[in-house]
């Protein structure tokens with residue numbers, strides 16, 4: 374049994390997690406990764422001494438004893454890593470009023486009541502929801518893969534979930550935008566819609582985020598996303614795993630309905646007893662496997678009707694210390710500005726001065742994230758217009774920043790743009806998606822029922838990562854890698870073991 378071999382496609386969080394757990398369980402594994410770095414979307418890039426973080430704003434599982442933390446301990450990702458806790462999630466301002474989104478529901482309630490006493494009932498209900506979710510253990514849904522949850526387990530999980538059924542029903546299906554529209558106060562009507570990044574996000578998602586921020590279980594790992602991914606890579610290598618970088622899988626090889634290995638773009642062939650794809654879902658199913666193992670449900674999932682999230686990230690290296698400024702501010706604009714073909718009424722600006730390792734002393738790494746369609750960039754890709762458009766977006770943003778931080782233009786030493794095509798190019802993710810399927814009230818159902826991690830008619834093959842865990846995220850990607858190894862162990866009739874490093 375010791376010699377059973379696994380090939381894992383992708384060294385993102387899901388692939389590294391699958392690799393670590395497979396090694397803990399006595400499999401011989403090799404990861405093929407197209408890039409020359411671990412982490413996939415969980416990454417950062419350094420330019421002129423500035424580190425621009427491309428991923429983690431908050432890490433579920435950052436606090437000891439809290440949901441998901443055991444998994445990070447097993448993966449060696451959190452030991453000796455300071456976690457930076459924010460008392461406020463962000464601020465939202467129209468220039469006259471400011472909503473400080475405190476993580477502490479008592480503080481938030483008091484503050485929101487001061488802004489809008491006329492919305493007292495709604496504010497109290499919302500903050501009560503946040504309080505309830507501080508006790509919500511989301512990780513119980515991921516401790517075992519759904520197909521392995523037997524009656525007894527469902528019963529135990531049901532008991533744990535029971536106190537949250539009503540809040541989940543009440544808030545799980547309400548998008549932030551519709552919730553915001555219930556406010557009488559005109560400022561809160563605009564601000565609340567922006568509280569959780571996208572208006573379609575279920576209010577429950579925002580509540581659990583604030584709840585975990587408050588309990589310290591959604592902090593920022595010091596050193597940032599790439600350092601976090603490197604810790605996973607280290608753990609995997611220490612467990613005896615092997616990673617081949619700059620090794621892009623072209624095809625997953627099958628024989629008689631079984632996965633038997635992979636062929637890379639350099640035409641080398643690698644055999645294995647089992648293949649796990651922790652790469653893009655669409656690319657895996659329709660390119661690497663030629664769409665030969667699909668059901669009507671899978672075809673429908675990938676027909677383009679389901680929501681995904683893609684964005685442009687403008688990163689700025691600023692010769693100015695912004696640490697006395699709130700770290701994340703969303704500005705509501707009086708007049709919309711046309712950016713990337715759409716009128717925008719709100720722009721979020723974030724600096725990372727809370728982590729001194731991310732910029733040289735006295736300087737600041739600043740980021741602006743703008744939701745943007747993949748199709749827009751794809752239409753102009755390969756032409757000079759693509760670069761012109763990127764520069765234009767940065768110019769518009771710098772003009773706006775000048776109004777909020779006077780004189781900042783002359784302090785900007787470095788400008789970098791990433792479009793949905795950059796995300797696609799570096800990680801292979803379909804439509805440049807940052808998190809697989811966007812969590813909305815439609816995809817919430819998939820989160821509860823789960824997305825199958827196997828394909829019909831294909832044995833010895835599994836899928837892990839954000840395309841089989843709606844809403845994506847770093848902990849769910851890692852949990853899916855763990856779940857897949859639990860499934861493999863069960864299929865091989867061996868008990869699943871997991872342990873933290875000594």
Ligand SMILES: Cc1cc2nc3c(=O)[nH]c(=O)nc-3n(C[C@H](O)[C@H](O)[C@H](O)COP(=O)(O)OP(=O)(O)OC[C@H]3O[C@@H](n4cnc5c(N)ncnc54)[C@H](O)[C@@H]3O)c2cc1C
Pocket residue numbers: 382383384385386387388405406407408411412413414415427428429430431432433620621622623651652653656799800801802806807808809837838839840844845846847848850
């Ligand atoms: C801007 C941004 C902000 C985010 N914020 C947060 C946050 O605050 N908190 C949070 O928890 N999550 C956040 N996320 C989401 C989170 O980063 C992702 O959901 C998660 O990292 C996905 O991991 P994954 O391993 O499933 O996929 P990926 O990271 O996409 O990994 C897939 C890997 O497979 C490789 N690959 C693809 N095709 C091939 C091939 N053919 N051959 C070989 N290798 C291949 C890719 O290069 C990549 O390394 C954010 C993401 C982004 C982009």
